[in-house]
Amino acid sequence: MLYDAAVIGAGPAGVTAALYLVRSGLKVALVENSATGGQILSTAEIENYPGFPKSVKGWELADLFEAHLANYSVERVRGQALSVEKQENGNFLLNLSEDKTLEACTVVACTGARHRPLGAPGEEAFAGKGVSYCAVCDGNFYRGRDVAVVGGGNSALEEALYLSRIVNKVYLIHRRDAFRGAMVYQDKIREAANIELVTGSVVDEIRGGAAGVEAVAVRHLADGATRTIPVDGIFIYVGMEPVSGYLPEEVNRDAAGFVLTDTEMVTSLPGIFAAGDIRAKRCRQVSSAVGDGATAATAAFSYLEQRNA
Numbered sequence: 001m002l003y004d005a006a007v008i009g010a011g012p013a014g015v016t017a018a019l020y021l022v023r024s025g026l027k028v029a030l031v032e033n034s035a036t037g038g039q040i041l042s043t044a045e046i047e048n049y050p051g052f053p054k055s056v057k058g059w060e061l062a063d064l065f066e067a068h069l070a071n072y073s074v075e076r077v078r079g080q081a082l083s084v085e086k087q088e089n090g091n092f093l094l095n096l097s098e099d100k101t102l103e104a105c106t107v108v109a110c111t112g113a114r115h116r117p118l119g120a121p122g123e124e125a126f127a128g129k130g131v132s133y134c135a136v137c138d139g140n141f142y143r144g145r146d147v148a149v150v151g152g153g154n155s156a157l158e159e160a161l162y163l164s165r166i167v168n169k170v171y172l173i174h175r176r177d178a179f180r181g182a183m184v185y186q187d188k189i190r191e192a193a194n195i196e197l198v199t200g201s202v203v204d205e206i207r208g209g210a211a212g213v214e215a216v217a218v219r220h221l222a223d224g225a226t227r228t229i230p231v232d233g234i235f236i237y238v239g240m241e242p243v244s245g246y247l248p249e250e251v252n253r254d255a256a257g258f259v260l261t262d263t264e265m266v267t268s269l270p271g272i273f274a275a276g277d278i279r280a281k282r283c284r285q286v287s288s289a290v291g292d293g294a295t296a297a298t299a300a301f302s303y304l305e306q307r308n309a
Contacts, residue, residue: 003029006104011038013276014110015065016293022072033080037062042134044162081246106300112277113240122206130213135159142233151237157185173198254280265296
């Protein structure tokens with residue numbers, strides 16, 4: 001079946017792009033490998049999205065996205081995008097998991113980014129046994145216990161605050177002496193009685209046994225002093241890496257793999273647009289993803305109009 005547009009990913013950018021495209025009268029397929037919402041499903045509270053002055057839980061906003069989509073004839077396609085190939089007729093063939101394929105005149109890539117691994121010994125061995133990348137998903141397993149959070153950006157600070165409300169103690173480990181996260185989160189971190197800052201330090205090893213994580217070995221960068229911190233879990237937030245490997249080689253990316261676009265979300269391969277966290281940009285927030293999605297959909301509609309003229 002031929003679609004006017006295939007939107008890959010149903011996070012804030014993808015949902016917005018699909019809504020704008022279908023409202024323009026186009027036949028739209030929305031490809032998603034998991035639940036609607038993307039990264040917001042692993043976010044406890046969203047405090048800076050306009051229209052929610054008292055904040056909104058990530059899953060609540062995802063439910064609202066799903067309800068909005070239900071009002072329109074967007075075709076939902078379950079599957080993971082494995083590759084996108086440009087055909088001789090100018091359309092794109094999407095190869096999905098489970099041997100599914102679909103053809104579209106345009107593609108809007110909104111698959112975002114995933115958490116980057118820390119790379120410390122023990123991380124892979126204890127994945128799912130005390131090593132986590134989502135406090136909202138796994139935090140309740142550690143209720144009343146001690147945990148570590150690694151990172152210094154907004155995600156690390158937000159999740160440390162979330163965990164501090166349910167665990168006994170949080171050790172917040174960051175390789176720099178200053179945090180990169182928003183000052184409002186830094187202030188709350190320093191006010192929390194059960195969050196201990198372990199700054200200027202790196203995790204050398206994650207240790208444990210048959211039952212899971214038991215401790216983290218930490219090294220202070222300035223003097224080389226080492227410390228073993230007993231914890232039952234470690235939550236890692238050391239950056240993101242884009243989910244962009246399925247796109248054609250002709251789509252230009254930066255050194256980290258994030259897709260390069262112009263201000264209209266146009267990529268280097270005509271007919272392919274990118275929106276949200278998959279893009280090379282500074283700000284990765286729900287509000288910026290929504291704006292990207294609307295812009296990409298508008299650009300894709302213009303592309304189709306010119307192509308069909």
